[in-house]
Structure formats: structure tokens, C-alpha cells
Amino acid sequence: MTLELVAEGLQFPEGPVAMADGSVLFTEIRGGTVSRVRPGREREVVAELGGGPNGLAIGPDGALYVTNNGGSFDWIDQDGLTIPGPAPSTHEGGAIQRLDLDTGKVRTLYTECDGHRLIGPNDLVFDRQGGFWFTDHGSGSHAERRFGRLYYALPDGSRIVAATPHLLAPNGVGLSPDEKTVYVADTYLGRLWAFDIVEPGVVRPVSAVEPGRVVANLQGVQYLDSLAVEAEGNVCVATLVNGGLTIFDPHTGGTEHLAVPDMLCTNLCFGGPDMRDAWITASGTGRLYKTRWPRPGLRLNYNA
Template sequence: MDMELIAEGFEFPEGPIALADGSVILTEIKGQRLTRIHPGGRRETVVETGGGPNGAALGPDGAIYITNNGGSFQWLDNAGMTIPGPTPPSHKGGMIQKYDPKTGVLSTLYDSCEGKRLVGPNDLVFDRHGGFWFTDHGCSTPEGRKFGALYYAKADGSHIARQRDHLISPNGVGLSPDEDVVYVADTQLGRLWAFDVAEPGVLKPPESFAPGRVVANLPGYQLLDSLAVEASGKVCVATIINGGITVFDPEGATEHHPFPDLIVTNICFGGADMREAWVTCSATGKLFKARWPRPGLKLNYNG
């Protein structure tokens, strides 16, 4: 696959948003900011967020919505690579933030649901109705993990609902082209889940004991991160340890596209034909652009 290094020197980049003018906005989790990379390589800080900004997406009002984990990682250096470590004792929880580029105002939209504090919001995707699905990754503790969850929320701050609880480490989230399935990648399990949608913002009840349908489990020790969906319905999931993008067919078959980083964290699609793939390689702090073999699914809201 042809790939081009666009920029480097980021502090654990994630959450890329491909804009119509050819620029890309991404989060820097360790750097606690959103950064814009213009065509030609010029970069600018969009907003300092604090905490740990992870996923980012444009909403129906043109604002940028951010899943912020609240600083749920200590940062380790391993042979020059930046590695996310245990959750620090200072961590109190995360939040959903909203940044309005017109006014420059950054606000907290949600930090709890039904009286329970969000732990580590991770990734989000907007549906065609203007609401968004988001994952809470949970976090580590000295006694073990706090569970994660899958939520649905409205962009105006009026509604948030926990749709699946007690998930191990939910990370990437995306919608099928007809939006009748929510896909969630579980990091620690190396598993892609599929959750069937009953109506906008509501999942169908789970069958039997499983919280959802298993699309596939990766063999050996491979970890999954954030994702994007192709126009064909295939799900492209950033993969850690086996660094690259693993493409899951909804029927369970997989293919792997390697990228030069141990910790590949996210992918988004853009360009006139939706075949420009922007990939964040986080341990080395780099952003690549690749010519993808198939078009990506156009998101509901694009800049």
C-alpha cells in the first residue's frame, strides 16, 4: 500500500478528522490538545483541552465533539516510543467536551450518566439523526479494571443513556452504512462486537448471555483501538502490537494492512473519492496518509 508521512512530532496522536480543504484535525492525548495540520504541513493548535482528548468528530452544528478520558494514562518511554501506562491516582473521570470554532468556547457537555461518573470516554460517531454513540473505555486500578460501556447522547446536552454496561475495554465505535448496527472494538479482547439498533439511540436487547454479536476475535496477542467503516460495510480497526489496520468483513473474515508503528490507533477517510486514509501512528507520534483500496464511508457531518 502506498503511504506518505504527512507530519510527525505529535504527543500520542489520535482522533483524526479529514476536512474538505485537505487539512486534518487530530487529538494529542499526551499533549492535551487538538491540532490542525494544513496542506503543506503547517500546523496550529486548535484548542487546549486538558485531560486526555481521544476521539473527535464534527457534529451537526459544526462544533467539534471530543471524548476526553480525563487523563487516564501515565506516560512511559520505551526505547523512544511513547507508551500509555497505568491510570494515575489523580484520575477522577472523563467527559464529553464540545468546542465551537466560531466562538472559541470549549465546554463540558456530559461528565456523568444517571448519577454515575464517566470513567474514560474514548471514541464517538454521529448518526444521521444528529445524536452520537460513544464508548467509555474504563480504566485500570491497582485492584483491576473499571468496566467500560457504550452510550448514546444528544448533541444539545439534553440526553445521555447507557446502552451496554460491563464491557471490558470498549474503544473504537462506528456505524454500518444503513446505521442498523453499532460496531465496537474491544481493546483487551482483540474482539469486534456488533450491536443491533432497535431505533435511533436504542439497542435491541442482547440475546442469551452475550452483550452483542461477535464479528471476529483476532488470534494471539493483538489489541484493537479506534475504527472507521468503509462504504462497503467493512470495518477498519487500528491494531496494536501487530501494528496496522485490520479490516473486518461483517461476516468475520479479516485482512491486515501494516503501518510502521507498534501502536496504530486510528483511521479516517477523506478526499473526493473517499479513498484517502489518514492513520495515526501514536508510539512514534506520526500521521500518515495512504491510498486505500476501497472508499471509506462518508460521515454524516464533514467540514
């Protein structure tokens, strides 16, 4: 895989979104910003949100929706890498936000569900009905872990529901091409979950003790981060420690790994006329790469 360096010196980039004009939006979690890189130009800050903006998605109204973890990491600088550490004692929780790209106005849509505070919202994906699935990664300290969940919400702020029981560390989320399945990458298990969708916001558990189907578990120390889906259904998951992208075949459970020169490769998105341009966030080294993907990515329901 040949990588083109698009930008560097970024403050833990995540959540890339390919735009129609050739630019790429992304978050800088450590910097608390939504940023943009246009072809041939320097990075620019689109909005300063504070906290820890993580995932991004264009909604049905053309606005940008943000999963903000509320600053759920202390940051460690070690061996030339930026590493997210335990949650600081000041962390109270995160939020779902809406950013108007024309005016810069930010609105907080959700901070809780059924009276329970959102802990560390992480990633999101919109369905054809105009609602969105999102993961709450939870948070961890040196002594304990607060588990996360998969949620579903509407972009007008009127409805939010918990779709699964608590999960260890849900991270990336994506939909199958037919939108019958929602995939969730569980970071510390190295596991890709598949949840069968009954209706928006409702998934079918496998059993009383199995919240969903297991596509595959990675061997050894390999953590999973955010993901994107190919047009034919493969699920591409950014992989930590064994830095790169792991491609899961949801039908066979088989995997393929493509290396990226950063042990904290966190996300990717697809774009371009043929959906074979891929932008990859190499967060530990603060870089954004571009490459040509071997197969087309799945076009998202809403774009701008």
C-alpha cells in the same frame, strides 16, 4: 500500502478528522490538545483542552465534539515509543466536550450518566438523527480494571443513556452504512462487537449473557483501537502490538491486515473527493500518515 508522512513529533495523536479544505484535525492525548495539519504547513494547536482528548467528530451544528478521557493514562517512554500506562491516582473521570471551531469556546456537555461518573470517554460517531454513540473505555491500574460501556447522547446536553452493560475495554465505534448496526472494538479481547440498533440509544442483546454479536476475535496478542467503516460496510480497525489496520468483513468474519510501522497504530479516517484518502495515526512514534485506500470509506453524516 504506501505511506506518506504528514506530520511527526506529535504527542500521541488520535481521533483524525478529514476536513473539506484538505486539512486534518486530530487530538494529541498526551499534550491535551486538538491540533490541525494543513497541506504543506506545520502542525498548529486549535485548542488546549487538558485531560486526555481522544476522539473527535463533527456534529450537525458544525462544531467539533470531543471524547476526553480526563487524563486516564500515565505515560511511559520506552524504546523510542510513547506508551499509555495505568491510570494515575489523580484520575477522576472524563467528559464529552463541544468545541466551537470559529470561536474556540469549549463547553462540557456530559460528565456522568444516571449519577455514574464517565470514566474514560474514548471514541464517538454521529447518526443521521443527529445524536451520537460513544464508548467509555474505562480505566486500569496495576491492581484492577474499571469496565467501560457504550453510550448514546444528544449534542445539546439534554440526554445521555447507557446502551449496553459493562464491557471490558470498549474503544472504537462506528455505524454500518444502513445504520442498523453499531460496531465496537473491545481492546483487550481483540474483539469486534456488532450491536443491532432498535432505536437511537437502544440495542438488542443476543441473550441474557451476550450483549451483542461477535464479528470476529483476533488470534494471539492483538489489541484493537479506534475504527472507520468503508462505504461497502467493511470495518477497518487500528490494531496494537501487531501494528497496523485490520479489515473485518462483518458478513463472513474474515479479516485482512495491513501493516503500519508502529506497534501503537490507533486510528484512521477517510476523506478526499473520492473518499479513498486515509489518514492514519501512528501514536507510539508520534506520526500522522496518509495513504490511498483500496476502497472508498463511508462518508460521515456531518462534515466541515
